[in-house]
Amino acid sequence: MTDDEDAEAVRRQAGGRESSRANRGWWDRNADEYQNDHGDFLGDARFVWCPEGLDEADAGLLGPAAELRGLDVLEIGAGAAQCSRWLAAQGARPVALDVSHRQLQHALRLNQGVPGLGDEGFPLVEADARALPFADGSFDLACSAFGAIPFVADPERVFREVRRVLRPGGRWVFSLTHPVRWSLADEPGPEGLAVLASYFDRTPYVEEDAAGRTVYAEHHRTMGDRVREIVGAGFRLVDLVEPEWPEWNQNVWGGWSPLRGRLLPGTAIFVCRRD
Numbered sequence: 001m002t003d004d005e006d007a008e009a010v011r012r013q014a015g016g017r018e019s020s021r022a023n024r025g026w027w028d029r030n031a032d033e034y035q036n037d038h039g040d041f042l043g044d045a046r047f048v049w050c051p052e053g054l055d056e057a058d059a060g061l062l063g064p065a066a067e068l069r070g071l072d073v074l075e076i077g078a079g080a081a082q083c084s085r086w087l088a089a090q091g092a093r094p095v096a097l098d099v100s101h102r103q104l105q106h107a108l109r110l111n112q113g114v115p116g117l118g119d120e121g122f123p124l125v126e127a128d129a130r131a132l133p134f135a136d137g138s139f140d141l142a143c144s145a146f147g148a149i150p151f152v153a154d155p156e157r158v159f160r161e162v163r164r165v166l167r168p169g170g171r172w173v174f175s176l177t178h179p180v181r182w183s184l185a186d187e188p189g190p191e192g193l194a195v196l197a198s199y200f201d202r203t204p205y206v207e208e209d210a211a212g213r214t215v216y217a218e219h220h221r222t223m224g225d226r227v228r229e230i231v232g233a234g235f236r237l238v239d240l241v242e243p244e245w246p247e248w249n250q251n252v253w254g255g256w257s258p259l260r261g262r263l264l265p266g267t268a269i270f271v272c273r274r275d
């Protein structure tokens, strides 16, 4: 068992299978703490896109909430599936997918006793976003709030898979850490305002154990890289949302804070359409 406290943070290469395997283990070990720390802010059945607190009920990035009824929606990197629970409440038919068994156990726990969900709830699928276990054209929409994309070495592969399982005209909307944050220290205070590394350095952030094994990996791309990945996979980029920090939000989430949020974007949300 890895003690994540003792892991060493380095910048070095980490491949596709290596990153997925490491992140599955990391999220299994850390799911309880994540839900404990952030569950209240996320809400059990809200669709919160980011630490800035942008709520899908206000933002409508998936389209008007009234038009979600009856749609098949895939949530990727769903964690405890808070977003899927909100989608189900709008009358959509969500499927929540995550690579971490422990995260999905939290989803199962939160599903129990939700009025209107029924005993079965909605499907929870344990799988890697790099190989989606669904037939072509299974979904009307796909979404992801900080799930999977920042953690995979080969996002082009995920985008191709999402395109494959979407029906023509379907939207693919996902959020991730704003690429500009990669050049700053990941700290919520003033020390997080200084440029420490090149924005253009795509070397992954890796945590490794004493034997040098990867136990966690995050992958950086520039804004331009992301646009090319999206277009290269056959999507049209419809909007790019950089949520501003709202006055009401005094929450600190890792490196996200009111101080930094008022000065710099912390999240990028890409709204794409499969033609």
Ligand SMILES: C[S@@+](CC[C@H](N)C(=O)[O-])C[C@H]1O[C@@H](n2cnc3c(N)ncnc32)[C@H](O)[C@@H]1O
Binding pocket: 020, 023, 024, 027, 042, 048, 076, 077, 078, 079, 080, 081, 097, 098, 099, 100, 103, 127, 128, 129, 130, 144, 145, 146, 147, 148, 151, 152
């Ligand atoms: C920051 S959490 C976000 C969870 C949820 N969307 C939320 O907002 O709380 C990232 C999630 O992505 C999942 N994840 C990481 N790599 C993945 C992969 N390759 N395939 C599917 N899920 C992945 C993790 O297990 C974790 O639950």
